[in-house]
Amino acid sequence: MAEKDIIPTAQDVGADPTKTLKADEGYDIFIASQSQQFTEEESKRIARKLDWHLLPCMCMFYGLNYVDKVIMGWAVLFTFKEDLGLVGNQYSWASSVFYFGYLAAQYPANFLLQRFSTSKVLALGTLTWGVIIVLHMACFNYAGLIALRFFLGVAESVASPGFVLYTSHWYTRQEQVMRTMTWAAMQGVFNILGSLLSYGLGHIDHTSIPSWKYIFLVLGALSILTGIVWLIIMPEAPHNAKFLTEEERAIAVQRVAANMMGIKSYEWKYYQIWHCIKDPKTWFLVSFVFFSMLPNGGLTNFGSLVVSGLGFGKFETLLVGLPSSIVSAGSMIIWASFSTRYEGLRTWGMIGPLIPAIAGISAVYGTSNIPSANKWGRLVAYWLINSYAVTWPFTLTIIGQNIAGHTKRAATNVLLFVAFSAGNIAGPFFFRDQDAPGYVLAITIILICFCLCIFISAGLRVYMIVANKRRDRKYGIVERREGEVPDGVTLGMHDLTELENPDFRYVL
Structure with a gap:
């Protein structure tokens, strides 16, 4: 459906939205301070203060959220399979059932994040999954593992959508890229730390407790501690900080209001779900997430087995896999720096990182049937694959910066994380036991998915460029004059979607 057919004019939402629509949290401060002017330097000073108070805990939270997902990938290098009696494709099912829980919980998770304090929902989610991680120590069979993995997925379902929402509470659209990339880069950083931790704990062999259980104990305890700290120190939004x-x-x-996306509303507006469904951006993003998560689902849980299949022992596998995380974390920071400095690089951040990933997966695939192929050369190619990890946080920034209306953003998150879950559920099953250690079928599918993602993200970019030009022609170019608050900012503080706000323009 063409966007020109679904954007109402300002008159459609009321000439005076302060009388016809319920305002966001912080609106009183917004109105009272409209005449207050602040400089760019003051804005940067506030951003730095936010960084010092918020980012350390956000980074710890998101890093642990990632390693708690992939913790089985380390445990499987030890006696995990044997101790739980896993046979056949039971490990694949244990890997995938996490995302069944993640998928099932998406609507309630996003509903809770919208209707209640985002900060408190995130804290309770962390505490819950920390307890579940520790309970893995008491797991002795396949049935128990399936149950724990399912409920772990339910508990962690609030993390990524909650972080998109929470980041948008505090930062401008331009600032959100670097902050999102910073906490997302913790996936790579904590993967390194977790691998080293697993390497050390894996050498504990003088007790009656299997070494893999120590991994679950330490990481679970850290998650519980992080949840407690978050509950104590992290406020909901700027107006009550x-x-x-x-x-x-x-x-x-005032800084956040300028995003034209409001701050926080606790109202669930069902009409915004329809805005989500009929918005072409939604389906570009959903298809991109699905095809990028098919590779992720397999590589997350089978990456260590792929590396060991190149000819490395279990402890060597933990160590030689570390540069892969350096590639993902480093790529995120580099791309974030460019995107902050130059406009129009958000969607390029969904395209560019796939190029080295395709080169790496092609090299691994091309040498899969060559016995004489150097294992170190193939390992370097495997490291490059992880540059695709940059595309996920860039996808999240598209949501945080281009989807307005709190319920619409929540509904978009539901659809995206359903696609996220579906891709991660299916991904491990392309890594068939009969294909080990080369996993040629899985590598072929990963290569195809990466190519599809390039075309989808290019289509999204073109769509938003055309939509912005159409809005400029219909409503005129938006200009902010000194001392004047654009209508679009006030509309944004009344929880309207970007389709209802004539002043809204997409950032690319």
Whole structure:
């Protein structure tokens, strides 16, 4: 459906939205401080203060959220399979059932994030999955593992959508890229730390407790501790941040209001679900996420087995896999730096990182039937594959910066994370036991998926460029004059979708 057919004019939502629509949290501060001018330097100072208070805990949270997903990939290098009696494709099912729980919980998770305090929902989610990780120590069979993995998926379902929402509470659209990439880069950083931790704990062999259980104990305890700290120190949004002065809260609210996406509303607006469904952006993003997560589902749980299949022992596998995480974390920071400095690189961040990933997977595939192929050369090619990890946080920034309306954003998250779950569920089953150790079928499918993702993200970019030009022709170019608050900012503070806000323009 063409966007020109679904964008109403400002008159459609009321000439005076303050009288016809319910305002967001922080609206009183927004109105009271409209005449308050602040400089670019003051804005940057507030952003730095937010970084110092928020980012350390956010990074710890998201890093642990990632390693708690992939923890089985380390445990399987030890006696995990034997101790639980896993045979055939039971490990694949144990890997995938996490995402069944993740999928089943998406609607309730996003509903809770919208209707209640985002910060508190995230904290309770962390505490819950930390307890579930520790309970893996008491697991002795396949049935128990399936149950724990399913409920782990339910508990972790709030993390990524909650972080998209929480980041948008605090930062401008331009700032969100670097902050999203910073906490997303913790996947690579904590994968390195987790691998080293597993390497050390894996050498514990003088007790009656299997070494893999120590991995679950330590990482589970860290998650519980992080949840407690988050509950104590992390506020909901700028308007109630105690670490900011009254003047700083006013500036922080004005900064976020300028995104034309509001701050926080607790109302669930069902009409915005329809806006989500009929928006072409939604389906570009859903298809991109599905085809990028098919490779992710397999590589997350079978990556260590692929590396060991190149000819490395179990402890060597933990160590030689570390540069792969350096590639993902480093690529995120590099792309974030470019995207912050130059406009129009968000969608390129969904395309560019796939090029080295395709080169790496092609090299691994091309040498799969060559016995004389150097294992170190193939390992370097495998490291390059992980550059695709950059595309996920860039996809999240598209949601955080281009989807307005709190319920619409929540509904978009539901659909995206359903696709996320479906891809991760299916991915491990392409790594068939009969294909080990080369896994040629899985590598072929990964290569095809990466190519499809390039075409999809290019289509999304073209669509948003055309939509922006159409809006400029219909409503005129949006210009902000000094001392004047554009209508689009006020509309955004009344929880309208970008399809309802004539001043809204997509960032590419």
